[in-house]
Amino acid sequence: DAMVIQNPRYQVTQFGKPVTLSCSQTLNHNVMYWYQQKSSQAPKLLFHYYDKDFNNEADTPDNFQSRRPNTSFCFLDIRSPGLGDAAMYLCATSKSGLGSYEQYFGPGTRLTVT
Amino acid sequence: DAKTTQPTSMDCAEGRAANLPCNHSTISGNEYVYWYRQIHSQGPQYIIHGLKNNETNEMASLIITEDRKSSTLILPHATLRDTAVYYCIVNYSGAGSYQLTFGKGTKLSVIP
Numbered sequence: 001d002a003m004v005i006q007n008p009r010y011q012v013t014q015f016g017k018p019v020t021l022s023c024s025q026t027l028n029h030n031v032m033y034w035y036q037q038k039s040s041q042a043p044k045l046l047f048h049y050y051d052k053d054f055n056n057e058a059d060t061p062d063n064f065q066s067r068r069p070n071t072s073f074c075f076l077d078i079r080s081p082g083l084g085d086a087a088m089y090l091c092a093t094s095k096s097g098l099g100s101y102e103q104y105f106g107p108g109t110r111l112t113v114t
Numbered sequence: 115d116a117k118t119t120q121p122t123s124m125d126c127a128e129g130r131a132a133n134l135p136c137n138h139s140t141i142s143g144n145e146y147v148y149w150y151r152q153i154h155s156q157g158p159q160y161i162i163h164g165l166k167n168n169e170t171n172e173m174a175s176l177i178i179t180e181d182r183k184s185s186t187l188i189l190p191h192a193t194l195r196d197t198a199v200y201y202c203i204v205n206y207s208g209a210g211s212y213q214l215t216f217g218k219g220t221k222l223s224v225i226p
Contacts, residue, residue, distance in 0.1 A: 004157075033213075042201065042216035042217060042218060042219060043152075043158065043214075043216050044216070045213050045214065045215070048213070057213075090157050090158070092157070092158075094212070101146065101148070101163050102160040102163075103150075103158075103160060103214060104160070105157030105158045105159065106157050107156060107157050108155075108156070108157050
């Protein structure tokens with residue numbers, strides 16, 4: 001089945017140690033999103049790629065970066081994780097074009113910062 | 115900020131219809147109403163969307179008032195697996211990408 005895959009599902013990192021979360025998709029969608037969801041809160045969009053074009057949300061900290069080397073893969077880099085960055089990180093995809101309205105989400109990566 | 119208002123929580127008996135309301139009084143003419151749900155420890159899942167007309171799919175029905183200021187998501191025969199947080203989201207979706215701004219959602223508990 002076509003899907004959005006996130007690895008790893010659980011990630012533990014140390015305070016200040018860079019960490020990379022990965023997302024891959026078999027849907028061949030041209031738009032990919034990263035959301036952050038802290039405990040008991042709603043998901044919050046960090047940024048998204050429309051094809052190769054990177055679109056950052058205004059309030060996303062500089063500590064968060066992203067790479068998209070090809071259509072299928074997208075990475076979230078946290079350069080210096082703080083305790084406040086502990087959260088579930090959700091990757092989603094969508095297809096642009098008329099009639100395309102659905103975002104497909106992966107299962108998420110739960111990040112713990114020690 | 116989210117453009118919608120939803121009750122914080124609701125209960126529904128298993129097998130009964132679950133009716134989840136959403137207020138979106140500032141909705142613009144070209145904005146759609148989306149519903150997503152998030153089962154515990156999973157990613158959000160798309161349910162349905164609509165612009166003006168009522169919509170139905172295999173998961174749910176969406177009833178939008180004529181003035182488009184509110185809507186109701188209906189799960190016709192709720193099961194225990196429908197226990198989740200349900201998000202009502204209003205956004206424009208043109209031909210490009212679009213951003214989902216999640217509000218607090220409604221925590222639906224389906225009770226045996």
